[in-house]
Amino acid sequence: AQKITQTQPGMFVQEKEAVTLDCTYDTSDQSYGLFWYKQPSSGEMIFLIYQGSYDEQNATEGRYSLNFQKARKSANLVISASQLGDSAMYFCAMRGQAGTALIFGKGTTLSVSS
Amino acid sequence: SAVISQKPSRDICQRGTSLTIQCQVDSQVTMMFWYRQQPGQSLTLIATANQGSEATYESGFVIDKFPISRPNLTFSTLTVSNMSPEDSSIYLCSVWGQGNNEQFFGPGTRLTVL
Numbered sequence: 511a512q513k514i515t516q517t518q519p520g521m522f523v524q525e526k527e528a529v530t531l532d533c534t535y536d537t538s539d540q541s542y543g544l545f546w547y548k549q550p551s552s553g554e555m556i557f558l559i560y561q562g563s564y565d566e567q568n569a570t571e572g573r574y575s576l577n578f579q580k581a582r583k584s585a586n587l588v589i590s591a592s593q594l595g596d597s598a599m600y601f602c603a604m605r606g607q608a609g610t611a612l613i614f615g616k617g618t619t620l621s622v623s624s
Numbered sequence: 625s626a627v628i629s630q631k632p633s634r635d636i637c638q639r640g641t642s643l644t645i646q647c648q649v650d651s652q653v654t655m656m657f658w659y660r661q662q663p664g665q666s667l668t669l670i671a672t673a674n675q676g677s678e679a680t681y682e683s684g685f686v687i688d689k690f691p692i693s694r695p696n697l698t699f700s701t702l703t704v705s706n707m708s709p710e711d712s713s714i715y716l717c718s719v720w721g722q723g724n725n726e727q728f729f730g731p732g733t734r735l736t737v738l
Contacts (some may be wrong), residue, residue: 511652554712555667555729562725603667608724609656614667 512537514602514615522621523592529588530577531618539563543605544585545612546576551612558600561585584610592622626651626719628730636736637707645733646719647717652697661714661732669691670715673700707737 513536523529535544546558561576569576569614577586589596599619603612626648634698637643637664647656657669670690671679680691704711714732 526629553732553734555716555718555732556707557728558725587631603727605724605727609655609720611669611672612667612727613669616666 512539512542512604512606512613512615514604514613516602516615516618518618519616520619520621522623525622525624526591527595528588528590529592529620531589531620533585533587533601533615535583535585535602535604537604537606539584539606541607544576544578545603545605546574546585546587547601547603548596548598549601549617555601558608559587580583587598589620594622596620597622625726626653626683626721626728628717628728630715630717630733632733633731634734634736636738639708642703642705643707643735644701645715645717645735647730649680649698649719654697655677655718656694656700657720657727658692658700658702659718659729660715661716664672670702671683680685686711690719704735707735709737711735712737720724 516533542563544561558579559569559571559574559580573590575588599617601617602615629648631646639678642712654675659667661667669682670685673692673694675694691703716732718729
């Protein structure tokens with residue numbers, strides 16, 4: 511069975527600082543995908559970044575990067591230069607076989623202060 | 625990309641009644657997914673809906689409580705039956721984009737059961 515673990519219920523950071531949100535996963539699949547989503551208070555689910563299990567390079571999307579350590583089964587999200595608008599809930603998620611549903615972690619609430 | 629709309633966006637219902645949530649996608653997709661997000665919690669998969677076949681339900685969710693229809697490749701409905709206050713949640717539908725590198729979500733239906 512697949513499992514996603516996010517151990518940080520809440521994180522606090524000041525504007526312009528970098529922050530790392532932790533995510534570990536467990537799966538027996540050889541091919542899988544790892545995802546991060548942002549959910550602001552409005553409730554919409556905003557896709558941030560994707561990492562495939564066979565990708566050799568860590569994924570990056572603007573201020574977001576995914577620190578993928580396959581042997582440790584971790585997929586941490588790094589947000590550089592935090593902004594007030596980054597305050598939200600962040601979910602790590604995984605899919606196994608292509609086309610199957612995402613399994614989500616419990617989420618981390620990020621609060622950015624000025 | 626995929627654009628997903630849901631109706632209603634929110635509703636307040638009395639216990640013992642049923643509510644049907646509609647999900648419309650702007651492109652044809654094989655699978656549609658229904659998730660539940662209870663207050664302050666993560667997303668939990670309810671079921672996977674394939675066009676032309678019965679939906680596949682996850683452990684803890686049954687067809688009598690959450691019947692799903694999938695009449696064509698762009699539309700699905702989820703009914704929450706015989707509601708209780710514990711059914712108060714956000715219900716989201718989602719689909720994969722091409723390449724299975726991003727799962728798109730609808731805006732959600734916020735359900736409150738009194």
